[in-house]
Amino acid sequence: MRSWSSPSVPELPGTGPVPRIHDTASQGLANAVGHEEGRVGVYVCGITPYDATHMGHAATYVAFDTLQRAWRDAGFEVRYVQNVTDVDDPLIERADATGVEWRELAEEQTNLFRWDMESLGVLPPDEFIAVTEVIDEVAAAVDTLLETGFAYRVAAPNAVEDGATDVYFDVQRAGEQTPWTLGEESNYDLPTMLSLFAERGGDPDREGKRDPLDPLLWLSAREGEPAWDTTVGRGRPGWHIECAVIALQHLDDVTVQGGGSDLIFPHHEMSAGHASALTGQDFACLYSHAGMVAYEGEKMSKSLGNLVLVSKLRAKGIDPRAIRLALLANHYRSDWEWTADTLSTAEERLQRWLPLAGVVGAGAGAGAGAGAGTGEPVSAADLRDRVREHLANDLDAPAALAAIDDWVDGNPGATSPEAVAVIHALLGVDLTADPDARPPHHHS
Ligand code: 5CA
Ligand code: ZN
Numbered sequence: 022m023r024s025w026s027s028p029s030v031p032e033l034p035g036t037g038p039v040p041r042i043h044d045t046a047s048q049g050l051a052n053a054v055g056h057e058e059g060r061v062g063v064y065v066c067g068i069t070p071y072d073a074t075h076m077g078h079a080a081t082y083v084a085f086d087t088l089q090r091a092w093r094d095a096g097f098e099v100r101y102v103q104n105v106t107d108v109d110d111p112l113i114e115r116a117d118a119t120g121v122e123w124r125e126l127a128e129e130q131t132n133l134f135r136w137d138m139e140s141l142g143v144l145p146p147d148e149f150i151a152v153t154e155v156i157d158e159v160a161a162a163v164d165t166l167l168e169t170g171f172a173y174r175v176a177a178p179n180a181v182e183d184g185a186t187d188v189y190f191d192v193q194r195a196g197e198q199t200p201w202t203l204g205e206e207s208n209y210d211l212p213t214m215l216s217l218f219a220e221r222g223g224d225p226d227r228e229g230k231r232d233p234l235d236p237l238l239w240l241s242a243r244e245g246e247p248a249w250d251t252t253v254g255r256g257r258p259g260w261h262i263e264c265a266v267i268a269l270q271h272l273d274d275v276t277v278q279g280g281g282s283d284l285i286f287p288h289h290e291m292s293a294g295h296a297s298a299l300t301g302q303d304f305a306c307l308y309s310h311a312g313m314v315a316y317e318g319e320k321m322s323k324s325l326g327n328l329v330l331v332s333k334l335r336a337k338g339i340d341p342r343a344i345r346l347a348l349l350a351n352h353y354r355s356d357w358e359w360t361a362d363t364l365s366t367a368e369e370r371l372q373r374w375l376p377l378a379g380v381v382g383a384g385a386g387a388g389a390g391a392g393a394g395t396g397e398p399v400s401a402a403d404l405r406d407r408v409r410e411h412l413a414n415d416l417d418a419p420a421a422l423a424a425i426d427d428w429v430d431g432n433p434g435a436t437s438p439e440a441v442a443v444i445h446a447l448l449g450v451d452l453t454a455d456p457d458a459r460p461p462h463h464h465s
Pocket of ligand 1: 066067068069070076077078080081104105106264279280281282283284311312313314315320321322
């Protein structure tokens with residue numbers, strides 16, 4: 022599928038340190054490196070295209086964008102793959118409820134997402150793959166899992182065709198015969214797994230399964246639902262196999278499997294299991310998860326409807342660079358709440374930084390810090406080193422922002438092309454851009 026346009030990323034003098042990030046599987050910090058020297062591959066789970074793009078989505082993609090920028094600055098060649106779950110239960114339900122065709126809903130929302138990512142300065146994936154583009158590949162993988170005994174069929178009495186079967190993944194067998202075992206990625210105990218499985222699309226009580234935690238690989242055609250004729254039968258892919266297949270198809274080396282922390286289990290656990298059963302090898306080197314953004318006291322989620330959308334803020338004339346700074350002001354691994362202050366603080370910060378590029382912001386003038394000199398005097402090269410160090414330390418963007426604030430305070434009124442380049446390359450905020458010069462929103 023078409024991705025989106027890449028923002029420019031200035032090259033900085035020298036190279037940054039190899040980034041270290043938290044790995045969910047080993048529960049500690051690890052060098053974000055793969056099997057091949059100087060090359061990394063990252064798979065970040067993409068949107069299910071409805072109610073896009075809310076601040077939770079945006080925070081997660083900006084977090085992995087920061088990782089990419091740190092990698093590039095450290096001299097790595099990065100290959101980035103992202104999916105779009107354009108066929109799944111919640112999308113179909115939403116399409117039905119609103120009387121829109123599911124394909125149309127997915128296309129319109131994916132366009133909106135592309136536009137939001139572009140406006141936030143997020144680097145595009147090299148491969149942006151919709152599930153509907155890989156139906157045959159998923160079916161082939163399910164066939165392989167059936168042949169190798171990692172998958173089995175379960176009667177589906179409510180399917181369209183008489184005698185149809187759904188296909189499930191055998192977690193016990195995979196645990197015995199592959200490098201993967203249940204819980205190795207998430208580190209969750211059984212009761213936690215069972216409750217999260219039920220909560221996040223699993224069906225622990227489905228009759229005929231060998232283990233309550235066995236996840237669906239293939240759903241045979243149901244009345245009124247999308248289905249494809251394939252080698253495993255007429256139907257559609259399960260959720261976890263989709264990401265395993267796309268990642269394996271487009272990356273030689275999955276250095277990092279990423280997404281929000283709501284994907285730790287079952288999604289990334291099961292994707293890792295499926296991939297291990299298909300290849301006989303470990304799936305990703307590292308599993309990286311962004312914290313959950315809340316709003317009005319609860320996780321921002323499509324099912325609750327407590328959403329702040331990037332596109333709505335932009336329609337109100339909010340500078341997307343302020344949105345990006347608002348997201349970066351929270352450590353990517355923490356759970357945090359979006360409030361009105363989140364945005365106003367970021368807007369003030371942007372105004373304080375704009376003079377670095379010789380732009381006098383609306384709120385500047387006798388603005389914050391002018392003449393205050395509270396920060397220590399450091400050179401722009403020192404600032405670059407500090408920002409690099411903070412980002413290499415588990416993507417500590419809040420510390421990087423604070424270092425820049427200090428620098429601005431310590432150099433009141435200064436313009437600095439070096440500082441501007443650091444902010445542009447590593448934080449994805451271009452202080453020289455004219456926010457009003459962006460093309461108007463293009464509808465699908
Ligand atoms: N299509 C699947 C992944 S294969 C999916 O989870 N789609 S999604 O649209 O629900 O979420 C897209 C990404 O945003 C995922 O990485 C998810 O973990 C992340 N995400 C969703 N809600 C939040 C939130 N409130 N805070 C932070 N990240 C979130
Ligand atoms: Zn996924």
